[in-house]
Amino acid sequence: MEIHVKETNLVRPAQETPNHSLWVSTLDLLMAERPQEALSKALVAFYPLAGRLGKDENGRLQIECNGEGVLFVEAETSCVIDDEFGEDDFSPSLKMRLLVPTFDYPSTQISSNPLLLLQVTYFKCGGVCLGIGWHHILGDGTSAFHFINSWAELTRGLSLSITPLIDRTILQSRALPYPIFDHIEYHPPPSMNFEELQSSPLPTSMARLKLSLDKINTLKAKFKKDHGSALAYLGEHDPDLTTVKQGVRTCKCPNLRIVSWAKMPMYDSDFGWGSPIYMGRASIPSIGESYVLSSLSDERSLSLIICLETRAMELFKNLFYSEGVGPLKEYYKLSSL
Numbered sequence: 001m002e003i004h005v006k007e008t009n010l011v012r013p014a015q016e017t018p019n020h021s022l023w024v025s026t027l028d029l030l031m032a033e034r035p036q037e038a039l040s041k042a043l044v045a046f047y048p049l050a051g052r053l054g055k056d057e058n059g060r061l062q063i064e065c066n067g068e069g070v071l072f073v074e075a076e077t078s079c080v081i082d083d084e085f086g087e088d089d090f091s092p093s094l095k096m097r098l099l100v101p102t103f104d105y106p107s108t109q110i111s112s113n114p115l116l117l118l119q120v121t122y123f124k125c126g127g128v129c130l131g132i133g134w135h136h137i138l139g140d141g142t143s144a145f146h147f148i149n150s151w152a153e154l155t156r157g158l159s160l161s162i163t164p165l166i167d168r169t170i171l172q173s174r175a176l177p178y179p180i181f182d183h184i185e186y187h188p189p190p191s192m193n194f195e196e197l198q199s200s201p202l203p204t205s206m207a208r209l210k211l212s213l214d215k216i217n218t219l220k221a222k223f224k225k226d227h228g229s230a231l232a233y234l235g236e237h238d239p240d241l242t243t244v245k246q247g248v249r250t251c252k253c254p255n256l257r258i259v260s261w262a263k264m265p266m267y268d269s270d271f272g273w274g275s276p277i278y279m280g281r282a283s284i285p286s287i288g289e290s291y292v293l294s295s296l297s298d299e300r301s302l303s304l305i306i307c308l309e310t311r312a313m314e315l316f317k318n319l320f321y322s323e324g325v326g327p328l329k330e331y332y333k334l335s336s337l
Contacts, residue, residue: 001084003075003098003121010069010114014040017047021054022063023168035120035271036072038154043070046147046164049138053110063115063137070116073101081127085278091208092305096282100131128273131282145264152269205310206284209320211302260292267296280305 014037043050047065054064085096101119117133134144143164150160211219266279280293280303290306308316 001077001079001095001098003077005073005075007074009036009072011036011039011043011050011072012069013043013047013050013067015044017044017050017067018065019067020065021056022048022051022065022166023056035151035155036074039070039072039118039151041154042147042151042160043067045160046150048166049116049147051115052113053115053137061137064111069114070118071101071103071114073117073119075119076122078124080125081123081129082125089208090278090280092206092281092283092307094283099129100133100282103133128271130269130271141259141261141264145266145269148269149265152271155271203310204287204307205313206305206307207313207317208280209304209306209317211304213300215321216300216302257289258292259290262292262294262302264294266294 047067048063050067050069051063051065052068054062056062090096099119099121101117103114103117115135115138119129119131121129121131123129130148132144132148138144139147146162146164150162150164153160261280267275269276269279275296277296279296281291284290284305284307287307287309290304293303293305295301295303304320306316
């Protein structure tokens with residue numbers, strides 16, 4: 001698929017916005033003409049998105065709210081959406097990644113890099129794709145969809161239904177905070193033999209697995225029947241919880257990270273073209289990462305997009321569909337990287 005970039009602009013807020021440094025939480029550190037005109041208006045309310053990264057006197061990252069703008073790319077292609085993505089059922093792929101703009105980020109000059117990248121691509125069939133590159137320091141998934149849907153409202157000539165809350169200091173730690181239990185999800189990742197991985201990298205694949213209502217109910221029933229909770233499961237199978245911690249012994253055995261977008265308002269973003277036919281990740285950045293997505297056609301079904309080593313993908317799918325719900329070919333499409 002060939003993408004022709006027609007125009008690239010830095011879109012700044014339409015009005016003067018507050019000029020200050022924005023403190024960000026620890027969690028944040030962890031983690032068309034009319035659309036373009038509406039984008040400029042949206043950036044007035046969501047002005048930190050038009051800022052740049054900076055550091056405070058202690059070297060901690062923060063957002064410099066300076067109205068420098070976001071990257072906006074307008075592109076076109078002679079391809080048809082169904083021909084390019086319909087057969088793969090919109091599975092994440094490097095081809096889909098072409099619909100999201102890229103930026104050559106210099107490693108030493110963070111103050112000049114836009115934090116939000118946007119690309120509108122027009123297809124031969126009349127379809128339109130909006131690709132979004134969102135720096136996680138701007139906010140979580142809920143914040144991202146809040147901005148996207150607000151931008152869509154302004155594009156349709158409406159007013160913002162919900163104004164954003166900019167103050168992040170409400171997420172600051174309490175006085176004399178202390179953890180009441182160990183958060184294993186924040187442990188350092190296991191050490192890896194990068195030299196070996198680079199010399200003989202294993203092929204990876206991305207897939208989209210569909211979850212019908214019947215399958216969801218089957219999984220729920222099995223979960224309740226076998227193990228009432230994750231803690232009950234661990235207590236039954238491995239009373240020594242320290243053995244589940246990451247360490248050297250888990251090298252070459254990546255964790256499975258599951259992020260749920262199931263309750264995100266993914267299909268509310270109507271820019272005047274109607275509701276999207278699909279919304280999800282264009283690609284998955286790392287092995288073992290997966291996302292649970294809602295469905296536009298059936299509110300009671302879900303899908304899982306995941307990236308694994310190719311040799312592990314078939315085993316995962318067999319385990320995933322091991323409840324006798326039919327041939328695997330009916331439920332997944334595989335896309336090799």
